[in-house]
Amino acid sequence: MARRAPLEGIRVADFTWVWAGPFCTLQLAHLGAEVIRVETATRLCVTRLLPPYPDMQAGTNRSGYFNQYNQGKKSITLDLKRPEAVEVARRLCAASDVVAENFAAGVMDRAGLGYETLRQRRPDLIMVALSGYGATGPDSDKVSYGPAQVPLSGMSSVTGYRGFPPMHVGISYGDPTGGLHGAVAIL
Structure with a gap:
């Protein structure tokens, strides 16, 4: 009899990008969760443009960096400036156990996808926000x-x-560390 993965049957709506957020949801995918990555065609994840590329041929679907942190995930592209796309995203979140995002504070609220809005349809929703400066405070609206976080932390x-x-410290100690902490917070 095959063993079930620990998070099998759990769905994650993944609104993350760059490194910290995708690294967070990658851990959940590795544990068996169904992770559905939501991207917007008007602003693709910047890691899609980073090498290495197979055969040194660049392309938005060829980045080893992007593919490493998004393996095992499903994806959907939505233009969240359109009301019908926001409604699709809300339905996805209502059908999910977890929502993960790593934008500056307020971005999801302005898109109509903030926690208070989403929990109206899914009261037991778990949501993690990996913003660099927290949800409140003088820098909360900054990307x-x-x-940038390593020197601010004093490290x-x-x-x-x-x-x-x-x-x-290396390339970016704060990103994978923040992503791992986000995954642990969800668990």
Whole structure:
């Protein structure tokens, strides 16, 4: 008898992009969840444009970076500026157990997809928001990426060599770390 994956039967509506968010939902996909990635054709995920590419031929569906963090996921493209597309997204969220997003605070609300709106159709909905600066506060409306979070966290100040200025930590320590914490929060 085949063993069931831990999250088999769980559906995730994935409104994430770049690295932290897709890394979060990738963990859920690896645990057996059905993850449905929602993208907009007017603003594709920037990682679609990053190498490596097979045979060094660039293309929006050829990025090894994008494909690594979105493997095992289904996807749908919606223009969330159109009311009928927002309604499709709301139906997807109502049929999902989890919604994940990593935009600046307020983006999902302005799109008509904020937690208070979505839980009207799905009261037991679990939603994780991986915004760089939190839901409230003076910088909450700002977009953020992992490399900006490392120095803000103070991590750079304890990295490097005695007698030299602080050093940045690798490519982007904050993104995968934030993604993993988001996945654990969902679990």
